[in-house]
Amino acid sequence: MKTVTLTMPLDMHVHLRDAEMLNTVAPLTSYSFSGALVMPNLVPPVKTVEDVRGYRHRIKVAMESDDFEPYMTLFYQNYSRDFLISIQDEITAVKLYPSGVTTNSEGGVESFDIESMRETLEAMAELGIVLCVHGETNGFVMDREAEFMSVYEMLAQNFPKLKIVMEHITTREAVEMLDRYENLYATITVHHLMITLDDVAGGMLRPHLFCKPIAKRPHDRDALLKIVLEAHPKVMFGSDSAPHPRHAKESCGCGAGVFTAPIALQLLCAIFDEHDKLENLQAFVSDNAQRIYGICAEYKEVVLVEHDFVVPQMYGSIVPMMAGETLKWSIERVD
Amino acid sequence: MKTVTLTMPLDMHVHLRDAEMLNTVAPLTSYSFSGALVMPNLVPPVKTVEDVRGYRHRIKVAMESDDFEPYMTLFYQNYSRDFLISIQDEITAVKLYPSGVTTNSEGGVESFDIESMRETLEAMAELGIVLCVHGETNGFVMDREAEFMSVYEMLAQNFPKLKIVMEHITTREAVEMLDRYENLYATITVHHLMITLDDVAGGMLRPHLFCKPIAKRPHDRDALLKIVLEAHPKVMFGSDSAPHPRHAKESCGCGAGVFTAPIALQLLCAIFDEHDKLENLQAFVSDNAQRIYGICAEYKEVVLVEHDFVVPQMYGSIVPMMAGETLKWSIERVD
Numbered sequence: 001m002k003t004v005t006l007t008m009p010l011d012m013h014v015h016l017r018d019a020e021m022l023n024t025v026a027p028l029t030s031y032s033f034s035g036a037l038v039m040p041n042l043v044p045p046v047k048t049v050e051d052v053r054g055y056r057h058r059i060k061v062a063m064e065s066d067d068f069e070p071y072m073t074l075f076y077q078n079y080s081r082d083f084l085i086s087i088q089d090e091i092t093a094v095k096l097y098p099s100g101v102t103t104n105s106e107g108g109v110e111s112f113d114i115e116s117m118r119e120t121l122e123a124m125a126e127l128g129i130v131l132c133v134h135g136e137t138n139g140f141v142m143d144r145e146a147e148f149m150s151v152y153e154m155l156a157q158n159f160p161k162l163k164i165v166m167e168h169i170t171t172r173e174a175v176e177m178l179d180r181y182e183n184l185y186a187t188i189t190v191h192h193l194m195i196t197l198d199d200v201a202g203g204m205l206r207p208h209l210f211c212k213p214i215a216k217r218p219h220d221r222d223a224l225l226k227i228v229l230e231a232h233p234k235v236m237f238g239s240d241s242a243p244h245p246r247h248a249k250e251s252c253g254c255g256a257g258v259f260t261a262p263i264a265l266q267l268l269c270a271i272f273d274e275h276d277k278l279e280n281l282q283a284f285v286s287d288n289a290q291r292i293y294g295i296c297a298e299y300k301e302v303v304l305v306e307h308d309f310v311v312p313q314m315y316g317s318i319v320p321m322m323a324g325e326t327l328k329w330s331i332e333r334v335d
Numbered sequence: 336m337k338t339v340t341l342t343m344p345l346d347m348h349v350h351l352r353d354a355e356m357l358n359t360v361a362p363l364t365s366y367s368f369s370g371a372l373v374m375p376n377l378v379p380p381v382k383t384v385e386d387v388r389g390y391r392h393r394i395k396v397a398m399e400s401d402d403f404e405p406y407m408t409l410f411y412q413n414y415s416r417d418f419l420i421s422i423q424d425e426i427t428a429v430k431l432y433p434s435g436v437t438t439n440s441e442g443g444v445e446s447f448d449i450e451s452m453r454e455t456l457e458a459m460a461e462l463g464i465v466l467c468v469h470g471e472t473n474g475f476v477m478d479r480e481a482e483f484m485s486v487y488e489m490l491a492q493n494f495p496k497l498k499i500v501m502e503h504i505t506t507r508e509a510v511e512m513l514d515r516y517e518n519l520y521a522t523i524t525v526h527h528l529m530i531t532l533d534d535v536a537g538g539m540l541r542p543h544l545f546c547k548p549i550a551k552r553p554h555d556r557d558a559l560l561k562i563v564l565e566a567h568p569k570v571m572f573g574s575d576s577a578p579h580p581r582h583a584k585e586s587c588g589c590g591a592g593v594f595t596a597p598i599a600l601q602l603l604c605a606i607f608d609e610h611d612k613l614e615n616l617q618a619f620v621s622d623n624a625q626r627i628y629g630i631c632a633e634y635k636e637v638v639l640v641e642h643d644f645v646v647p648q649m650y651g652s653i654v655p656m657m658a659g660e661t662l663k664w665s666i667e668r669v670d
Binding site for chain 2: 141198201205206208217218250251253
């Protein structure tokens with residue numbers, strides 16, 4: 001039976017939420033990952049030293065293991081250099097949301113006025129704080145990410161020393177952008193390697209596959225798959241696992257987010273194995289992120305084995321992706 | 336206060352379902368329409384004289400009014416000329432579904448082999464039976480209708496005396512096809528005049544706006560609106576009103592269909608009024624269909640008035656489009 005040992009897997013984009021939901025999902029991520037970059041879009045968002053410390057403490061309490069590091073992020077607004085100096089040791093990145101483009105992004109950036117952002121972004125570059133970006137405009141849903149490429153170009157050109165991560169990219173356009181600027185990087189989810197809009201809305205409408213950015217066309221998925229399977233050195237795994245309680249997904253207005261945290265490594269093994277690229281999985285789920293972020297992750301080994309795993313129907317109140325379906329790989333043990 | 340009197344409004348594409356659902360929805364259509372072309376995709380589909388007579392009888396019992404005519408359709412398969420002669424007085428059209436493209440279409444056409452279809456389609460042309468087509472391929476969801484245009488061309492060219500209705504068109508490509516062949520016509524729903532994919536999946540995911548064909552891009556909606564507002568002589572109103580019980584819409588796999596039967600005329604008044612084209616509404620909702628189909632509809636006058644109407648949250652087990660929202664026009668009376 002085939003086995004794979006992953007050392008120090010990292011999820012460089014995860015939503016752990018807060019309160020009861022945090023208590024449900026944090027242990028699922030901390031079980032199989034050495035660390036995760038935790039998104040700051042709580043209500044209200046994480047914006048102060050106290051917010052970061054308080055949220056980090058709640059995560060540590062919830063996660064039920066000591067060998068996991070939550071890499072904290074701030075919700076982007078224009079911050080002073082002095083503030084960023086004071087907080088630099090407690091955060092890994094600042095996450096920028098254009099206003100209104102996704103869950104709890106209402107307080108995000110209204111317009112990309114480079115001059116007003118200059119102090120913040122130059123200080124971040126100087127201090128080695130990464131800028132993570134949800135790259136979508138408010139345009140037509142299938143065009144939002146491609147339309148955002150000009151913003152990435154503007155940011156990359158104006159702040160060449162700033163590391164910019166295009167989060168959860170979903171399009172061929174974003175893949176093509178990656179090599180155009182030295183300081184652009186990307187995360188890619190596991191679900192965007194698997195589904196297109198056809199899976200969300202081509203047969204039945206499937207709310208548990210509805211996310212932002214929405215899954216795109218087959219040629220987009222193929223472009224993502226290509227750079228992931230070759231473990232392109234600027235690409236990292238970020239699950240964008242985003243739990244909602246079942247009643248908020250199966251309703252007259254369903255929130256955006258796919259919950260993959262507890263099945264992500266199993267799915268990635270299956271995908272890499274199917275394409276005979278298992279040797280590149282370690283770079284995609286850990287090495288690239290450690291190098292790009294300068295992270296020295298908590299030591300952990302996750303042993304996966306080619307053995308059926310039936311995805312539970314629910315984790316607490318959350319319906320995971322592929323609920324009730326059988327995956328070809330399972331986690332044998334975590335050391 | 337503005338009023339509009341519509342004489343003999345017709346809904347040239349409606350799903351009345353069967354049994355309990357039929358009893359709920361038939362009176363809502365028969366109240367405000369003189370007649371409706373009733374789709375045959377029951378389980379099992381309407382394919383025989385007995386099926387047609389039985390379904391027509393059940394509709395008449397359910398509809399609670401005498402001044403309404405259900406125009407019956409057969410589910411397309413290859414029928415003999417003799418059979419079509421025997422049934423011609425009891426049906427108005429034959430509805431063709433490519434296999435698997437929408438609700439209860441599993442027994443539809445697998446491939447468009449013109450020669451195997453020739454006897455049926457030539458007999459239909461000879462007997463004045465209209466061919467109604469659900470024009471989608473099994474391709475990527477946003478491309479399915481545009482990809483189907485070559486099938487319409489093949490049918491229109493091979494059977495120039497057959498009247499072919501492109502049902503519920505949603506794209507600029509279908510609008511452009513309309514004038515290319517004399518024997519091509521189209522129905523258009525009210526919801527495709529109002530929404531795009533952004534409304535279905537651009538903000539929250541909204542299952543009650545999920546239908547097949549799925550709503551497309553803004554430029555597609557604009558193209559539909561243009562020919563509808565001018566009451567293009569080859570275009571008819573067909574609601575494609577397609578009820579599902581609420582639990583089947585708000586679930587982990589939501590069926591396709593928007594329920595608009597009881598609000599369609601009010602919405603159309605609002606749309607035509609907003610564009611100062613109320614004078615063209617009569618042609619779109621009745622005159623064009625009577626001329627194209629050679630129908631002499633039951634006499635009915637529906638008086639609408641510019642007065643608020645709050646859409647009920649539910650009709651029986653069905654959530655209508657715009658549940659709980661306020662429309663600007665209401666039905667004052669039906670004579």
